[in-house]
Amino acid sequence: MSFTYDYARPALTTDCVVFGLDEEDLKVLLIQRAIKPFKDQWALPGGFIQVGEDVDDCARRELEEETGLKNIFLEQLATVGTPKRDPREHVVTVAYYALVNLIEHPPTAATDAKHAAWFALDDLPKLAFDHADILKLAHERLRGKVRYQPIGFELLPEKFTLTELQKLYELILEQTFDKRNFRKKVAKLDILEETDELEQDVARRAARLYRFDRSRYRVLIKQGINFEL
């Protein structure tokens, strides 16, 4: 079966930069390509858009097919359509970035033939196509966005300690914060709900667990409050 058009069309794909957080690193989920071009090289998960499929849906579908991830935070990043970025033909890709927490989404999530694995941002393999550029763009967006929207919570488990939250921001923004000042700012945002639970199995005083309060967040957004750290 084939499809014929009066004018030539570029191919259309989606690609997704999935960020995850573990104890000490910000990581990215990559897949190893099973087919040419760039066979066996690491690449961003993604694939071709189907006619009749919404672009966002395509990104979610490809992500689930190739990595098993679903129901995660996913947001459009940019569209890149430089003619030579794919050696086969002109391929325009709509890039997305996603945030997951590594504890609830373990590394061995691939469901098809390809491998999927997490890589620390400062220890990446050589990437296929222009995916290194897209990844860099995604990292910049994450750094920018995290300052005025509390999307960082997407990288944490449901309940987390304030120190974990602080480490997250330090990793993304590549700077350190004073513990007392950080806690003051977070408290003032008024989007954390204190639970009555403590950390488990730690060889020291256990820290209190907090939960991100989405409904409170929505109220504050409507009132026009901003979340800069």
Next chain:
Amino acid sequence: MSFTYDYARPALTTDCVVFGLDEEDLKVLLIQRAIKPFKDQWALPGGFIQVGEDVDDCARRELEEETGLKNIFLEQLATVGTPKRDPREHVVTVAYYALVNLIEHPPTAATDAKHAAWFALDDLPKLAFDHADILKLAHERLRGKVRYQPIGFELLPEKFTLTELQKLYELILEQTFDKRNFRKKVAKLDILEETDELEQDVARRAARLYRFDRSRYRVLIKQGINFEL
């Protein structure tokens, strides 16, 4: 001549939301469609991407062909690919927004058969396709972006008064500012160059003209300074 592919492909277009500023309004440049669908309705300038053409180049080309505008500030906004947004078939569009100053780019800029005209944001005609949604998105982006990047200058002539600058921000952000505080903030940004020229032909004390200092701006950006008003 025709083109055949193994899999169906959505069509790919670019559309552009062009903002312009005159004395009292923020305006948008629209074209009147010469062909079906939505014949004679107003729409965003844009058109189909050619194979081998960079997506950004396509946006610039279509803009020049349909409105005569070139060498203006243009930035990608988002890609929308809802299947039913075009009644003919699945069309994915990469939306852009552009900023020009109306004085240097007069309203009658169309070079092909269609009309092009400026409309105040609060007095828009019914738009073709989902262009009203795209326009709304662009306006939100402009409001957001103007707060931390001095792109507002793209809407002003080369030399402008501080009052004009303030009016611009008030129009985009839909709020008013205190004249003294506004001037203090702008002065602290240190990106304006004072000229030795004054306004001409005004029936009152003439205001001093200033110029945006791009080189100074680039230096400040590298130092990581932010431009919030």
Next chain:
DNA sequence: TCAAAAGTGTTCATCTTACACCCATGG
């Protein structure tokens, strides 16, 4: 001489930053 907008400082409240010690826990 009037109308219209230009231009200009100070005060008070708020926010930001820098900084150090005791506490609770498990090993």
Next chain:
DNA sequence: CCATGGGTGTAAGATGAACACTTTTGA
């Protein structure tokens, strides 16, 4: 009992917001 990170307050400086009058000019 010790090592480890948890948790907490204050003071000084910087920043942001509110506010009104004199000046210049052309009509």
